[in-house]
Amino acid sequence: MAVENPNTVDTSQKIGSLLLKNPIITASGTFGYTNEYEEFMELKSIGGIVTKGITLNPRQGNPQPRIKEVHGGLINSIGLENIGIQAFIEKKLPVLKENNINFIVNIAGESPEEYKKIASICQENEINAIEMNLSCPNVDKGCLEFGKDEESLYKLVLEVRKVFRGALIVKLGSNVSYPEKIAIAVQNAGADAISAINTVKAMHVNINKNYKGFKFIKGGLSGQSIKPLALNFIYEIKKHTNIPIIGMGGISNLNDMLEFFAVGSDAIQIGTGTFTHPNLSEKLAFKLENFMKVNGYNNLQALIHSLRTEDMNKNGND
Amino acid sequence: MAVENPNTVDTSQKIGSLLLKNPIITASGTFGYTNEYEEFMELKSIGGIVTKGITLNPRQGNPQPRIKEVHGGLINSIGLENIGIQAFIEKKLPVLKENNINFIVNIAGESPEEYKKIASICQENEINAIEMNLSCPNVDKGCLEFGKDEESLYKLVLEVRKVFRGALIVKLGSNVSYPEKIAIAVQNAGADAISAINTVKAMHVNINKNYKGFKFIKGGLSGQSIKPLALNFIYEIKKHTNIPIIGMGGISNLNDMLEFFAVGSDAIQIGTGTFTHPNLSEKLAFKLENFMKVNGYNNLQALIHSLRTEDMNKNGND
């Protein structure tokens, strides 16, 4: 692809008070805490990174096995193993700052109080942006349950909003009856943006050799095969909200990214795609810029605006 | 595979008052109304068929396009095009009876009253089994909405139960926050069985050539890529219910079928698999029987019992 327009293009994007050099962010749980991928790519080439989900206390996570590849994707059952907010602040935050990495801290709690506490600690440490994980599948307490009921969700986000003044992003999953109600609650509670989707509840079954019983992994499905679910979810919540949306779910190439912009995303995250191609996010940043030059889009808003015109609107069922 | 045990095996299964020769049923919307597949297979080789979803009045369905193949599956947006219950009774019921086909009538309504009316008509016409579709995605009125709220669902099923005395199966989908609550409501209302899962809400996006706008199909995803979601859903509802479960979602071979038995299904349905291999259900019936002979299971209950022992139980998240 020849570069027809030699001028630089503006790929930048704003999510609340968070400025992104471009709309490409790496997703929580797939990129570590800081500069883990610097052997594979230029970290500064992308808009930012989201840290692994961080809890108030360190977590051990689930027993092995935690990973199962399935057709078109991956089921994981990590169980939020992480070093906890204190160790993050002490050991990881300095690395992020030294390396000048634009980052968002993904947080998860077992109670509203925990979310509030972690958010306060983030505020005290002048962290610019947090992503509240309200959608990790299969947790007995916390996380997903808060993301299912719009009333308790509203209260929870409101409480966090009170203590955190940076960019507040709320991450939703598709395992809910009424996506739009949840999204509206998040917006009304004062969040700056919604990110979606988290992994989808799934199970892999392995029948034992003698057909006596079975082993299984229950966890979250990510990767290519959830893309149609993610696009649908984002399209649905976009109709009812006007805060920015950070879209994700199986994005693996430029065209996928354009699809997410079209249905309502203002930025996107790359998760499982990094496992397939460790420098995928960098490559997409490069491809997006080149694409905009070749096709004469001076800034990202113009591209997104152009993509977002629907020319067929129908409501299917079966 | 050599047949080691020459004796016949009992593959039969009971779902409420409905007797199935074997646990393999073809799924609604993928097998027509009656004997459409007789050019491809022996209809009597399988346990039964479920008719296309039938409404009180004939339905025109959605505009084209209605079909989009995606990685590992299919998005459809048929919009419940069907001939209506009256035409079904007049034109299709006689064919089903003549051909001695074991069938279940799949019904859908826009209101509780409609469900009740169709069910009454089925009762009057001595239909043995109905499957209430409470989960077709993306309908503005009816169907899915009833399947989301456990209280209205409970009332709806209770009403239908009053007028229909045959085997009452309620079909659920995975686009709900609390699968277990929905399933318990169905059981409490007196249904004989639950079938799951229906297609999963999904969207395919096609960016226009000049990047101005996009076309899309919103509909239900079926096929291989929903199998992990279906297994998870069935496993979850099985924990909270004890009525039979008819499992489906991407089943395409014997091993898939065994997985569905393991997580809690008593019978299974083949949907999209018939499009790939028109005689898949017949082949699976044959393979199941052969498998049972080779492995010394005299009856289906014994096989299912053997498969259902879990030897690893963990609860994942990420």
Add this chain to the structure above:
Amino acid sequence: MQNLKDQNLIRVSKGPFFAKVLENREISDNIYKLRIESEEIAQNSLPGQFVSIKCADLTLRRPFSVAGVRENSFDLLYKVKGTGTEWLTNLKTGDITDIIGPMGNGFSIENKKSLLIGCGVGIAPIDFFMDVLSAKSLPYKSIGCFRSKYKNAKEYDYHITEDGTSALKGKLSDYLEQIITETATEKIFICGPNPAMQYVTEYALSLNIETEVALEGDFACGTGVCMGCAIKIKKGNALESAKICKDGPVFKGEEVVWR
């Protein structure tokens, strides 16, 4: 339970057949001819009917018009478009395909001065139709319209190419009136892109000439059960639902609601 194969033999089956590839080669730019061994399909197919092939591990079969038959084999002509047809190009002589058919309804076979029109790979059922009419000594003339010269064994009475690499340079519409007059056409049969079929149908209607068109559509089942390919057709003043795969792919031109 008896052996399934045995059971198959006692009813007229449309497959699945596991049929051997006899030949597969690029005959023109991006267009391949695939010859497959199958007595059943060869003997039961009518021009306009199609078969559906399982390609790679794709969920949906791909439909292709029967383009000609012999005693125990039949031909397809396919244009490489995406994953499925790309995969077809790798088939080698001796490979086994998983195929169902013949499906749908074919063209009417009548003793009328017929004009057969194929545009692009829409030529496939027309080729077959030419063979059948010739064998029955029924009167017809044929038009092949292509972007560039189409290299096939068949000779069309009129070979139109956009780039002029054949005798007639231009578009179908440049020659249709003249050809209809020349051949005293009583009925037109056409397979090609929708705009071409619509144009011909409407023009023919204005001359009171009957038409039959072979439609395409996105198929899921391809057997008439899923309603995936359903369209509306005109029956008198009423609109009725019809399935391209089962009630077609051949329809009377005047019945089609063009979009």
Add this chain to the structure above:
Amino acid sequence: MQNLKDQNLIRVSKGPFFAKVLENREISDNIYKLRIESEEIAQNSLPGQFVSIKCADLTLRRPFSVAGVRENSFDLLYKVKGTGTEWLTNLKTGDITDIIGPMGNGFSIENKKSLLIGCGVGIAPIDFFMDVLSAKSLPYKSIGCFRSKYKNAKEYDYHITEDGTSALKGKLSDYLEQIITETATEKIFICGPNPAMQYVTEYALSLNIETEVALEGDFACGTGVCMGCAIKIKKGNALESAKICKDGPVFKGEEVVWR
């Protein structure tokens, strides 16, 4: 933004490298040797480290131990297990692979009387380790344990086969005590199935001999970020979380919590 390639050059990169296949052949039953051209990986790899290859359109890369290096190429030994390794068998000389590495930590290189043990395809890192110790003239003896005779260019000091197609018939445990005594082993390095590694570790511990084991696990990222391969290891009396892919795959035997 500058050209990405240029940027790659100015930092030590672990890939992805698009590296040419030099050789790919079945050297023993279901075991293949794959030689790939890559100066970077050849020059930076230590025995015990691994590379991850993109296979077909699979979501996850597949990890394989480096089994030997030359100036600008390296070898893998792989056993065909499933989709990924099946796909690898089709690679031909000249094909391009998408590969990252070297990943993880390798075996310690020490001046101790070492006993190197490889069981089955676990022989891969042992082969490489033998080359490295030989080149440094460090003292070692090697054991290869296989189901049946393993046909490889390498000669092991002790070649044990279950079916007796080599000099020593039986299992590792039948000979271990004798070999350790014979060779006055000071440290053992082993790669193979978990039960074998556990057995050797525990036996060696009882003799106060140090061990290093190369573990396997199901990897998602393979880079240490996803916690997919996390296990608990013993650090004194405490249990700590460690990632096989990043903190391993080589661990001190006594640190591993065998399950």
